[in-house]
Amino acid sequence: MQILAYLRKHPGATQTEIVKATGYSRGSVAYNLQRLQQDCRVSQITSRYYPADEYPTEEQAGADRALRNAQRQRIFRIIAENPGISRKQLAEEIQMPVSTLRWHLGKLTKEHLVLSEVKQHTICYSVNPEFIRQDE
Structure with a gap:
C-alpha cells in the first residue's frame, strides 16, 4: 500500500502531508489510515502517523x-x-x-x-x- 510505504520513509507524517505526497483525496487517505490502524499496521500520536513497528517513544x-x-x-x-x-x-x-x-x-x-x-x-x-x- 502506498500510504504505508510513505510512512515507512516519513514516519510521523500528518494526514495533509500524506495527501500531498500520494495524490489521494483527503477522504481516501483518512479511510485507509483508519483501516491501517484497525489492522495494527499504523499508530497515531496526536495528528501524526507512524508504522506500527516504528512507533516512537513520547520523547522521540x-x-x-x-x-x-x-x-x-x-x-x-x-x-x-x-x-x-x-x-x-x-x-x-x-x-x-x-x-x-x-x-x-x-x-x-x-x-x-x-x-x-x-x-x-x-x-x-x-x-x-x-x-x-x-x-x-
Missing part, C-alpha cells in the same frame, strides 16, 4: 515535532556546529529577533534536544549528547 515524538519546523532545524544545526554559542551570537548568526529565538529555544530545550548553561551571566547552548546517541 516530541523531538520529531520540535525539529519539523525549518527555523528550529536551522537553530539546532547552528548550535551543533557551535557548541556553547550564546543566545546573542545565535540571534546575530540567524538574523532573528531575540524574542522569537527565545521561543524556539524554549521548544528545543523542552524536548531535551538542546541544553542551556549560564556562563558569566550569559546563557550558552549546546546539543544534548543523549539526543545524539539516540539518533545514531
Whole structure:
C-alpha cells in the first residue's frame, strides 16, 4: 500500500502531508489510515502517523515535532556546529529577533534536544549528547 510505504520513509507524517505526497483525496487517505490502524499496521500520536513497528517513544515524538519546523532545524544545526554559542551570537548568526529565538529555544530545550548553561551571566547552548546517541 502506498500510504504505508510513505510512512515507512516519513514516519510521523500528518494526514495533509500524506495527501500531498500520494495524490489521494483527503477522504481516501483518512479511510485507509483508519483501516491501517484497525489492522495494527499504523499508530497515531496526536495528528501524526507512524508504522506500527516504528512507533516512537513520547520523547522521540516530541523531538520529531520540535525539529519539523525549518527555523528550529536551522537553530539546532547552528548550535551543533557551535557548541556553547550564546543566545546573542545565535540571534546575530540567524538574523532573528531575540524574542522569537527565545521561543524556539524554549521548544528545543523542552524536548531535551538542546541544553542551556549560564556562563558569566550569559546563557550558552549546546546539543544534548543523549539526543545524539539516540539518533545514531
